Amino acid sequence: MRRNTTQRTAIEQVFSQHERPLGVDEVLTYGRKLVESLNQATVYRNLKILIDDGWLKRIFHPSLGALYERTGKGHHHHFYCHECHRVFEIPGCALREDEAAPDGFVVEDHEIFLFGVCPSCAG
Amino acid sequence: MRRNTTQRTAIEQVFSQHERPLGVDEVLTYGRKLVESLNQATVYRNLKILIDDGWLKRIFHPSLGALYERTGKGHHHHFYCHECHRVFEIPGCALREDEAAPDGFVVEDHEIFLFGVCPSCAG
DNA sequence: GAGGAAATGAAAATTGTTGGCAAAAGTAAA
DNA sequence: TTTACTTTTGCCAACAATTTTCATTTCCTC
Ligand SMILES: [Zn+2]
Ligand SMILES: [Zn+2]
Ligand SMILES: [Zn+2]
Ligand SMILES: [Zn+2]
Numbered sequence: 664m665r666r667n668t669t670q671r672t673a674i675e676q677v678f679s680q681h682e683r684p685l686g687v688d689e690v691l692t693y694g695r696k697l698v699e700s701l702n703q704a705t706v707y708r709n710l711k712i713l714i715d716d717g718w719l720k721r722i723f724h725p726s727l728g729a730l731y732e733r734t735g736k737g738h739h740h741h742f743y744c745h746e747c748h749r750v751f752e753i754p755g756c757a758l759r760e761d762e763a764a765p766d767g768f769v770v771e772d773h774e775i776f777l778f779g780v781c782p783s784c785a786g
Numbered sequence: 787m788r789r790n791t792t793q794r795t796a797i798e799q800v801f802s803q804h805e806r807p808l809g810v811d812e813v814l815t816y817g818r819k820l821v822e823s824l825n826q827a828t829v830y831r832n833l834k835i836l837i838d839d840g841w842l843k844r845i846f847h848p849s850l851g852a853l854y855e856r857t858g859k860g861h862h863h864h865f866y867c868h869e870c871h872r873v874f875e876i877p878g879c880a881l882r883e884d885e886a887a888p889d890g891f892v893v894e895d896h897e898i899f900l901f902g903v904c905p906s907c908a909g
Numbered sequence: 910g911a912g913g914a915a916a917t918g919a920a921a922a923t924t925g926t927t928g929g930c931a932a933a934a935g936t937a938a939a
Numbered sequence: 940t941t942t943a944c945t946t947t948t949g950c951c952a953a954c955a956a957t958t959t960t961c962a963t964t965t966c967c968t969c
Contacts, residue, residue: 666935723846760878767905774899782890825918
C-alpha cells in the first residue's frame with residue numbers, strides 16, 4: 664500500500680507553487696528548500712509515481728527534454744520562446760480536432776508546442 | 787568553411803532512402819551500409835549540422851525519444867497509435883495558427899502530436 | 910602536389926536516468 | 940504507545956545517451 668512521505672508531499676508542493684512545466688533539476692532544487700535531504704533518485708521515483716497516479720503529466724520539449732506538469736489544469740498547450748528559453752502555458756485550443764487526422768484515425772488526445780518569441784522578448 | 791564529406795553524404799542518403807523519422811541508431815546502422823567506418827559521434831555531429839542547416843528536424847517520440855526527419859516534405863504532423871506503437875505522418879494542418887496564442891506572442895512554428903488508435907487497430 | 914583547416918574515429922568524459930541495498934520512516938496491529 | 944512489518948529513502952554504482960578531446964585523416968585552395 665502506498666505511504667505518504669514528506670518527500671512526495673514536498674514534490675507535490677513544488678508543483679503547486681510553480682504553475683508551469685518543470686524539469687527534474689528544478690523539482691530537485693525547489694524541493695530541497697522544503698526537504699533539505701531530498702535526493703535525485705527520489706525525485707525520479709516520485710515523478711514516476713505521480714504520473715502513474717495521473718497527478719502529473721510528462722511532456723517533451725524539443726531542446727529542453729522531459730518536463731513535468733500538473734494534470735487537471737484544463738486543456739492547454741505550450742509556447743517556447745527561443746529568445747528567453749522560457750516555456751509558457753497557452754490556455755485554450757486552436758486545433759480543429761475533427762480535421763486533425765484522416766478518416767479512420769481515432770484521435771484521443773493531442774499535444775501542441777508553439778515556437779516563437781514571447782511578448783516581453785518581442786518588445 | 788563547410789566541407790563535403792562522404793559521411794555526411796551517406797547520412798543524407800539514409801534519410802532519402804527511408805521516408806520516415808529515424809532514430810540515431812537507425813541512421814548509424816543504415817549509414818554503415820554506405821560507409822562502413824561510420825562512427826556514432828560522426829552521426830551525432832552531422833545530425834546537428836543538418837538540423838542547423840534546416841535540412842533535418844528533430845521530433846520527440848513519447849517512448850522512442852528523439853527522432854530525426856527530413857524537412858521540406860511539406861507541413862505535416864504526427865500520430866502515435868497506442869495500440870501498435872507506430873508513428874504515422876499526418877499531412878496537412880488543422881491548427882488555426884492565428885488563434886493559437888494570445889496577442890503579443892509571435893508564433894513562428896509549431897509541432898503537433900496526435901494520440902489515439904490508427905485505422906488498422908481501430909478495426 | 911603541398912599546406913592548412915575542417916572532419917573523422919576512437920575513447921574518455923558528461924549528462925540524464927535507473928537499480929541495488931542497508932538504513933530510515935510510515936502504517937497497522939498488538 | 941510500542942512492536943512488527945513493509946515501503947521509501949539516500950547513497951552510490953550501473954547504465955544509456957550524447958558530447959568532447961585529440962591525434963590522424965581528408966577535403967579544398969593555391
Ligand atoms: Zn521570451
Ligand atoms: Zn488542444
Ligand atoms: Zn495502430
Ligand atoms: Zn501544423
